[in-house]
Amino acid sequence: MSAPEVTAAAGSARVLEVSALAIATRRRRIGPFDLTVRAGEVVGLVGANGSGKTSCLRLALGLDPASTGGARVHGEAVSPWHPPRGVGLVLEADGCYPWLSGRANLEVFASALGRPGAEVDALLGEAGLGPAADRVVRSYSRGMRQRLAIARARLGDPPLLVLDEPTVALDESATGWLVELLGAHVATGGSVLVASHDPSFLDRLGAHRVLIEAGATR
Amino acid sequence: MMAWALTRAQLRRPTTRAVAVVALAAGGWTAWSPGTAFGLSGLWGGWQFAGRHLLDVGLVLVALVGALTGSGVRERRLDEQLHASGVGRASSLGATVAAGAALATVVAAVFGAGTAAGGLARSVTRGGSAWIDPAHATSVGPALLQAGRLGSAAALAGALGALIGWIARRDDLAAGVVVVAALPALEQTSALLGRLPPIIDGWMFTPLGALRTVALADRGLSAPGFDRPSGVVAAAVVLAAWLVLLVVLALPPSAGRVGSTVIGIGSASDVDRRAPSSPRSSPGSRPSPRPSRGADRSLPRPSAASPAARRGLRVGSLLMAVVITVGAGAGLPARMAESLPWRWQRSWRDATHQGWSSTQTVDRAVQAVRRGDGLEPLVASTEAVPSAVVDSLRRASRVDRQPESTMRGPEQVTVRLHFDDPVVSGQAAFSDYLVRFSLEVDEAGRWHIVRTEGPVASSTADRSEGGPR
Numbered sequence: 001m002s003a004p005e006v007t008a009a010a011g012s013a014r015v016l017e018v019s020a021l022a023i024a025t026r027r028r029r030i031g032p033f034d035l036t037v038r039a040g041e042v043v044g045l046v047g048a049n050g051s052g053k054t055s056c057l058r059l060a061l062g063l064d065p066a067s068t069g070g071a072r073v074h075g076e077a078v079s080p081w082h083p084p085r086g087v088g089l090v091l092e093a094d095g096c097y098p099w100l101s102g103r104a105n106l107e108v109f110a111s112a113l114g115r116p117g118a119e120v121d122a123l124l125g126e127a128g129l130g131p132a133a134d135r136v137v138r139s140y141s142r143g144m145r146q147r148l149a150i151a152r153a154r155l156g157d158p159p160l161l162v163l164d165e166p167t168v169a170l171d172e173s174a175t176g177w178l179v180e181l182l183g184a185h186v187a188t189g190g191s192v193l194v195a196s197h198d199p200s201f202l203d204r205l206g207a208h209r210v211l212i213e214a215g216a217t218r
Numbered sequence: 219m220m221a222w223a224l225t226r227a228q229l230r231r232p233t234t235r236a237v238a239v240v241a242l243a244a245g246g247w248t249a250w251s252p253g254t255a256f257g258l259s260g261l262w263g264g265w266q267f268a269g270r271h272l273l274d275v276g277l278v279l280v281a282l283v284g285a286l287t288g289s290g291v292r293e294r295r296l297d298e299q300l301h302a303s304g305v306g307r308a309s310s311l312g313a314t315v316a317a318g319a320a321l322a323t324v325v326a327a328v329f330g331a332g333t334a335a336g337g338l339a340r341s342v343t344r345g346g347s348a349w350i351d352p353a354h355a356t357s358v359g360p361a362l363l364q365a366g367r368l369g370s371a372a373a374l375a376g377a378l379g380a381l382i383g384w385i386a387r388r389d390d391l392a393a394g395v396v397v398v399a400a401l402p403a404l405e406q407t408s409a410l411l412g413r414l415p416p417i418i419d420g421w422m423f424t425p426l427g428a429l430r431t432v433a434l435a436d437r438g439l440s441a442p443g444f445d446r447p448s449g450v451v452a453a454a455v456v457l458a459a460w461l462v463l464l465v466v467l468a469l470p471p472s473a474g475r476v477g478s479t480v481i482g483i484g485s486a487s488d489v490d491r492r493a494p495s496s497p498r499s500s501p502g503s504r505p506s507p508r509p510s511r512g513a514d515r516s517l518p519r520p521s522a523a524s525p526a527a528r529r530g531l532r533v534g535s536l537l538m539a540v541v542i543t544v545g546a547g548a549g550l551p552a553r554m555a556e557s558l559p560w561r562w563q564r565s566w567r568d569a570t571h572q573g574w575s576s577t578q579t580v581d582r583a584v585q586a587v588r589r590g591d592g593l594e595p596l597v598a599s600t601e602a603v604p605s606a607v608v609d610s611l612r613r614a615s616r617v618d619r620q621p622e623s624t625m626r627g628p629e630q631v632t633v634r635l636h637f638d639d640p641v642v643s644g645q646a647a648f649s650d651y652l653v654r655f656s657l658e659v660d661e662a663g664r665w666h667i668v669r670t671e672g673p674v675a676s677s678t679a680d681r682s683e684g685g686p687r
Contacts, residue, residue, distance in 0.1 A: 061301070061302050062301065063298050063301060063302070065470065065471050080301075080307060080470035080471065081306065081308075081470055082306070083300075083301045083302070083303075083304050083305060083306045083307075084301075084302060085304040086304070087303065087304075088302070088303070089299055089302035089303070091295055091298065091299075094294075095294045095295040095298070095299050096294060097227050097231070097290070097294060099230060099232055100227060100230060104227070104230070107223075108223045108226070108227045109223075109296075109299065109300075111219060111220070111222070111223035112219070112220040112224070112300060112305065112313070113220075113300070113303055113304075114219050152299070153299075155303075156303065158303070162302065
């Protein structure tokens with residue numbers, strides 16, 4: 001269950017490869033998507049509402065089954081039956097138990113992954129949630145929940161971070177914190193795939209932008 | 219490890235704790251309520267008397283905590299977070315189901331503690347309780363077997379609930395589904411639903427109905443001679459089929475499943491609009507993310523089921539299951555009908571409809587005796603009700619008939635005779651006596667009294683005086 005190590009030099013190893021990945025039915029057509037994220041790279045998905053950014057992320061990680069195409073993470077094929085390894089995910093939904101504290105939420109996740117809980121406090125501290133670590137998440141602001149989700153995604157130090165609209169609930173200082181965090185992650189050979197409406201955020205990350213247009217029939 | 223983590227998280231959930239409190243209260247009330255006058259009292263007796271009601275009122279509760287465990291993981295997308303971290307959906311589902319089973323077992327244990335507390339409360343309450351049949355006071359071995367069977371049934375109910383919750387994805391929907399699915403197990407609702415025979419018969423073919431039929435083996439765990447293996451096996455097959463169906467619906471679609479035909483195309487053109495300067499990333503000479511190959515490319519045939527096709531498959535499967543359930547209930551074979559709990563069986567409902575169920579016969583017999591009327595149409599023979607019983611029934615200040623919910627079968631009905639002026643016997647004064655009627659059903663489906671036992675003293679007039687009970 002441990003995350004695979006990034007052995008290739010930054011800029012060369014393909015961390016995520018998406019090839020002609022699509023959902024296509026009579027009612028819904030999204031894709032095909034072709035995308036490559038390399039080690040030490042930030043790729044930003046941009047596009048209008050409903051264009052399929054989130055769907056692209058979900059397909060790439062095997063959260064949704066694709067009608068066609070395929071995705072590989074660290075060279076291994078990904079599907080709903082074959083989960084990727086070494087990925088930290090932040091979806092729009094914060095995905096935490098609201099009746100538990102921030103620390104307990106991370107401990108549950110760490111325990112579910114079979115990881116020691118030792119890193120939980122450090123991650124909470126880095127996310128600026130140290131003083132609120134023992135408060136129930138229900139009392140958190142949206143921004144705090146987003147920080148908690150980001151902290152959780154970093155459990156186990158995954159080489160690839162995938163974030164969906166991570167700045168929606170963050171204020172300016174928190175956004176700056178996230179930019180620094182992701183920058184440090186990339187500087188150590190990690191990779192980031194992020195869907196965002198915030199062009200300045202992507203600029204600050206120095207992200208390659210990939211424009212997703214609506215998967216409409218033409 | 220994962221199951222334990224999910225179990226702990228749910229144990230700390232206020233809703234789970236509230237359900238546990240309700241289970242404690244329900245267990246206590248079941249053992250302490252007026253029906254206990256015909257049951258057992260004390261810590262041990264309360265459990266023996268009321269423990270089997272875990273699969274009545276308790277079924278809703280154990281299934282509910284299981285369902286909230288399943289839906290809790292899905293509604294908060296923990297399964298997706300875990301998937302991204304390398305934990306497959308099948309593993310997450312397995313851990314969730316295990317957590318649901320564990321939580322249901324906890325709630326079942328709390329219910330059991332409640333029955334013990336209720337039995338204790340009854341034993342110290344004026345009026346006490348009665349050991350209607352010492353043979354029903356089981357020894358430790360059979361009682362532990364009963365606890366094991368009930369605990370296993372509760373765990374299975376929790377697992378079923380977790381599967382339903384997983385599929386429902388939402389807490390409110392999951393809770394609604396399992397509550398509706400478990401409601402026929404309650405005494406009150408089963409009596410109401412019993413007015414429409416296909417519904418109550420068909421319930422045996424639902425997941426929780428089949429589970430209850432299997433677990434209770436028709437008439438309760440400790441009632442000897444009531445097992446009907448053929449029906450239990452049939453219910454077990456139904457239960458296994460439901461488990462398979464629910465697991466299939468809960469698992470992600472297989473890659474080889476063919477979906478609907480692809481008609482058109484999608485497009486995802488991309489552009490590289492990288493910022494001119496980047497302080498942190500160092501892409502160097504890396505190529506840009508590969509662009510898609512145009513907007514007018516036709517897709518190949520799909521290799522996996524489309525979401526719409528999967529939804530259709532799931533809805534179709536569930537509809538088919540409901541149709542089969544109702545259809546099977548409407549055309550319930552006679553042998554399987556005998557596997558239903560006795561108060562749900564058609565013969566009992568028909569007798570009740572005619573006014574000739576065993577309890578109705580006893581009620582009419584008691585009224586006839588107290589009015590001074592004859593008993594001819596109600597008894598199989600003139601010796602069925604001895605004169606001592608007739609005399610006691612006439613002299614009693616009040617006569618209470620045993621509630622149906624406390625009867626282990628329709629063949630025996632007990633009534634309690636209360637005397638405002640205690641009957642003195644030696645140094646003790648007794649205020650309550652029990653009379654037990656034994657009945658048999660004739661070919662026309664009418665129940666007749668064939669034998670009467672009693673009256674036997676039940677409780678002393680004033681316990682503070684230390685008289686025998």
